[in-house]
Amino acid sequence: MNSYAAIGRRALLAAGTLLASPALAQRGPRPTLLATTGMVADLVRGVAGEGFNIETLIGEGVDPHLFRPTRNDVARLLRADAVFYNGHRLEGRMTEVLERAATQGRPILAVAETLPRERLRPNDDYPDAADPHVWMDPTLWAECAPAVARTLTRLRPGEDFSRGVEATRLRLARLDTYAREALAPIPAASRVLLTAHDAFAYFGARYELEVESIQGLSTEAEASLANIEAMVRLIVERRIPAVFAESSVPDRAVRALIEGAGARGQRLAMGGVLYSDSMGRPGTYTGTYEGMMDHNITTIARALGGNPPPRGLNNRL
Numbered sequence: 001m002n003s004y005a006a007i008g009r010r011a012l013l014a015a016g017t018l019l020a021s022p023a024l025a026q027r028g029p030r031p032t033l034l035a036t037t038g039m040v041a042d043l044v045r046g047v048a049g050e051g052f053n054i055e056t057l058i059g060e061g062v063d064p065h066l067f068r069p070t071r072n073d074v075a076r077l078l079r080a081d082a083v084f085y086n087g088h089r090l091e092g093r094m095t096e097v098l099e100r101a102a103t104q105g106r107p108i109l110a111v112a113e114t115l116p117r118e119r120l121r122p123n124d125d126y127p128d129a130a131d132p133h134v135w136m137d138p139t140l141w142a143e144c145a146p147a148v149a150r151t152l153t154r155l156r157p158g159e160d161f162s163r164g165v166e167a168t169r170l171r172l173a174r175l176d177t178y179a180r181e182a183l184a185p186i187p188a189a190s191r192v193l194l195t196a197h198d199a200f201a202y203f204g205a206r207y208e209l210e211v212e213s214i215q216g217l218s219t220e221a222e223a224s225l226a227n228i229e230a231m232v233r234l235i236v237e238r239r240i241p242a243v244f245a246e247s248s249v250p251d252r253a254v255r256a257l258i259e260g261a262g263a264r265g266q267r268l269a270m271g272g273v274l275y276s277d278s279m280g281r282p283g284t285y286t287g288t289y290e291g292m293m294d295h296n297i298t299t300i301a302r303a304l305g306g307n308p309p310p311r312g313l314n315n316r317l
């Protein structure tokens with residue numbers, strides 16, 4: 001046997017030993033975990049660690065309230081080993097498909113629906129549900145991690161996911177501390193967060209900002225002219241300094257507000273574009289939950305008179 005053949009034989013033997021190892025044999029192929037939004041996928045990734053394929057159904061810049069699954073999306077849902085979604089009607093038009101998938105025996109978890117109701121805010125559009133935008137409060141979002149771990153244990157009995165839960169809690173606590181520090185210096189009169197749709201109630205409650213929005217909790221109904229006029233009156237009365245657009249919502253109404261306020265002699269600044277129901281481009285910093293929240297916190301703090309570090313929490317903006 002020449003030396004190359006010997007090396008090949010040793011490699012084969014080593015591979016055979018690996019395959020025969022009970023731990024790996026038990027694990028089998030990598031299960032596919034399908035998450036609806038990027039924020040849910042990121043939460044699941046933090047808890048699951050390596051060993052799973054994690055996919056996202058609703059892409060960058062797409063509004064989950066309006067998302068209609070194609071036949072291919074439904075097939076992906078039914079093929080996945082486990083499905084994680086936000087719940088509380090965030091995935092408005094897909095909720096029935098998700099509920100149907102849940103009756104077919106595979107693990108499926110609505111992460112925001114695992115929180116006790118008294119921690120959640122009301123939903124005027126769907127009185128049977130709570131406000132779905134739970135990820136906007138990092139401490140509340142971290143509380144969804146244990147339920148993710150329990151669901152993963154159904155796929156991998158005996159595996160311990162508590163390290164991922166703890167790491168998630170620490171990572172999100174750091175983000176929360178940054179938000180409190182960056183937003184605290186905003187003067188009392190400017191502590192109004194005016195956005196396109198009502199995605200920021202948890203954020204406002206956590207960081208003591210009054211929240212106003214042109215549209216309701218869902219984006220399913222368009223803002224009316226009466227909405228816009230009422231909002232312009234409020235802006236002028238309260239001397240609200242800035243309005244924020246959202247990456248997943250058209251900015252027509254935001255521009256109408258800026259014009260409307262200007263016509264009444266009040267300058268309303270465009271505070272920037274926030275990530276509300278969708279993260280940034282995959283593979284970029286704002287394409288992660290932490291990056292998206294860092295961007296939002298830093299943009300809001302800057303526009304309303306706080307003094308955040310120019311490149312945010314991790315110097316990556």
Ligand SMILES: [Zn+2]
Pocket residue numbers: 065133197198199217218219276277
């Ligand atoms: Zn929303």
